[in-house]
Amino acid sequence: xxxxxxxxxxxxxxxxxxxxxxxxxxxxxxxxxxxxxxxxxxxxxxxxxxxxxxxxxxxxxxxxxxxxxxxxxxxxxxxxxxxxxxxxxxxxxxxxxxxxxxxxxxxxxxxxxxxxxxxxxxxxxxxxxxxxxxxxxxxxxxxxxxxxxxxxxxxxxxxxxxxxxxxxxxxxxxxxxxxxxxxxxxxxxxxxxxxxxxxxxxxxxxxxxxxxxxxxxxxxxxxxxxxxxxxxxxxxxxxxxxxxxxxxxxxxxxxxxxxxxxxxxxxxxxxxxxxxxxxxxxxxxxxx
Numbered sequence: 001x002x003x004x005x006x007x008x009x010x011x012x013x014x015x016x017x018x019x020x021x022x023x024x025x026x027x028x029x030x031x032x033x034x035x036x037x038x039x040x041x042x043x044x045x046x047x048x049x050x051x052x053x054x055x056x057x058x059x060x061x062x063x064x065x066x067x068x069x070x071x072x073x074x075x076x077x078x079x080x081x082x083x084x085x086x087x088x089x090x091x092x093x094x095x096x097x098x099x100x101x102x103x104x105x106x107x108x109x110x111x112x113x114x115x116x117x118x119x120x121x122x123x124x125x126x127x128x129x130x131x132x133x134x135x136x137x138x139x140x141x142x143x144x145x146x147x148x149x150x151x152x153x154x155x156x157x158x159x160x161x162x163x164x165x166x167x168x169x170x171x172x173x174x175x176x177x178x179x180x181x182x183x184x185x186x187x188x189x190x191x192x193x194x195x196x197x198x199x200x201x202x203x204x205x206x207x208x209x210x211x212x213x214x215x216x217x218x219x220x221x222x223x224x225x226x227x228x229x230x231x232x233x234x235x236x237x238x239x240x241x242x243x244x245x246x247x248x249x250x251x252x253x254x255x256x257x258x259x260x261x262x263x264x265x266x267x268x269x270x271x272x273x274x275x276x277x278x279x280x281x282x283x284x285x286x287x288x
Contacts, residue, residue, distance in 0.1 A: 001042060001194075001196045001197060001200070002042060002043070002044055003042055003043045003044070003063050003064065003191075003197055003200050003201065003204075004044055004046065004061075004062045004063040004064070004191075005038075005043050005044065005045050005046070005062070005063065005064055005065060005204075006045075006046055006047075006048045006053050006056060006057065006062040006064065006065025006066065006067075007020075007027065007036060007045050007046070007047050007048070007065070007066065008047075008048065008049070008050040008053060008065070008066050008067055008183075009034075009047040009048060009049050009050070010049055010050055011050075012050055012066070012068075012183065013047070015087055016066055016087075016183075017029070017036075019085075019087060019208055019211050019212065020038075020208070022211045022284060022285075023204075023207035023208050023210065023211045023285070024207055025038055025039065025040055025043075025204070025207070026038065026039040027045060029047070034046060034047045034048075035047075042200055043200070043204075046062065048062070048065065050066075050067045050068055050071050051067075051071050051074070051075075051121075052071075052075075053065045053066070053067035053071060053186070054067055054071055054072045054075045054077035054079055054186060055075050055077060057077070057079050057186050057187065057188050058075075058077045058078050058079050058188065059188075060188050060190060060191070062188065063187065063188050063191035063197055063201075064082075064185065064186060064187040064188065064191060064197075064201050065185075065186060066085070066183055066184070066185055066186075067183070067184060067186060068095075068181045068182070068183055068184065069084075069179070069181040069182060069183075069184050070097060070122060070125060070160070070179055070181040072184060072186065073124070073125055073128075073179065074122045074123075074124050074125050075124075076124065077186075078189070079186040079187060079188065079189070080186060080187040080188075080189055080192045081184050081185075081186055082184075082185045082186065082187050082192075082201060082202070082205055083184065083185040083205045083208075083209065084182050084183070084184055085182070085183045085184070085185055085205075085208055085209065085212060086182045086183070086212060087182075087183055087212055094180045094181060094182045095160060095161065095162045095180075095181055095182075096160070096161055096177050096178075096179070096180050096181070097122060097125060097158055097159065097160050097161075097177070097178040097179045097181065098158070098159060098160075098161055098167075098174045098175075098176065098177050098178060099118075099129075099156060099157075099158050099174070099175045099176045099177075099178055100147075100150075100156065100157050100158075100159060100167055100172040100173060100174050100175065101150060101151075101155070101156045101157075101172065101173060101175060102150050102151050102171060102172060102173075103171045103172065103173050105150075105151065105155075105156075105173075107155060107156060107175070108175070109175060109176075110129075110130070110133045110135055110175065110176055111133065111135060113130070113135055113137045113155065113156055114135050114136060114137065115136065115137060115138075116137050116138070116155035116156060117137065117138045117139075117140060117153075117154045117155050117156075118130075118137055118138070118139050118140065118154060118155065118156045118157065118158060119140050119141075119142040119146050119149045119150070119153065119154035119156075119157050119158075120139065120140075120141070120142055120146060120157060120158035120159065121141065121142055121143075121144070121146065121159075121160075122158060122178075123139050123140075123141050125158070125178060125179055126139045126158045126178065127139050129158070129178045129179075140154065142154075142157070146159050147159060147166060147167065147169075147170040147172060148170065150172070156175075157172075158178050160181075161174075185201070185204075185205050185208070187201055206287065207285070210285035210286055210287045211284070211285055213285075213286040213288075214283040214284055214285050214286045216259050216260055216261070217257050217258065217259060217260065217283050217286060218257070218258065218259075218260050218263065218280050218281065218282060218283060219255065219256070219257050219280070219281040219282075219283055220255070220256050220257075220258060220263075220266075220267075220278065220279070220280055220281075221253065221254070221255045221277075221278070221279045221281065222253070222254050222270060222275040222276065222277060222278040222279070223246065223251050223252070223253055223254075223275065223276045223277045224251065224252055224253075224254050224273075224274065224275050224276075225250060225251060225274050226250045226251065226252050227250070228273055228274045228275075229243070229252060229254075231273045231274075232254060232270060232273055232274075232275060235266060235269045235270055235273065236254070236256050236258070236266070236270075237256075237258050237259070237262060237266070238256035238257055238258055241254050241255060241256035242254070242255040242256070243255075254275075257283065257286075263280070
C-alpha cells in the first residue's frame, strides 16, 4: 500500500512541512524537485499548488492532500473532507477572503456593487457570494497584486488576508467577509473507500492534529502544601490535574496543562498561595 499525498506548494508549504516534521514525518525538498522525500515507506509525496490540489485529489491523481476550504469551494471539487487543520502561513488561526474597497470609496456595502467590477483570484467564490446577496457584477480574474487595482482597474477586490497589513498599506477598507477558510485534509472518494489507505490517512491526521493542539499549551509542575491544595485547584484552569504525594513531608506534586496566554496571570497567584518549585514544560503533542 502506498498513499499518494499532496503537499501544498506556495504559502502553506513551509508551515505544512514544519508541522509534518513535528508530527514525526521528515519531508525533504530539493530545489526544482516536485517529489519530496519522506521517511515513511507507505507514503509518496508530490508538491502541488493549493489552488489545484482539490482537482487532482478529486481526479485520483492523488489519494489525499492538504489545501484550503477556499480552494475546495473555488474548484467545486467532490472530495472527502477528513479533517480541519487550523494553521496558516503566519499563525494558527483561520484566514479570510474579504471584500475591500478604497478608504474614500462611495461603495459602502455589497449592494452598492451592482454593475461594478470586482477583481479577484477566486471568481467562483465571489460569484457565489454576490448571488447570495442578489447582486450582479462583473467579476474579473486577477493574477495577484489585486490590492493595486482599485480604483483604476476595478471598483472593489476580493482578497485573502491573514493580518490585514497589506490591505491597510494600500489604503483599503474591508466591507465584508466572503469566506473564512482553514486548511483541510481531503481525500479522493475511491482512496477513502480503501480500508488500508483510510487508516493511514487517519493516523497521519491524528499526528498532525496532536501538534496543532499542543501549540498553545504548556505543562506546569509545582510542589504544593497539602493544606493549600483546594486553594490551588481553584486557581488552576485544568479540570483534572495530576496529583501525587512527595516522599517526605506534607507536600504534594501537582501537574496540569494550560494555555500559554494565561500563564502570566496564573503563576503569580499560585506562588502567593504557597506553591514552590514551579516548572514550565513545553508540550510537543496532545492526543485526546
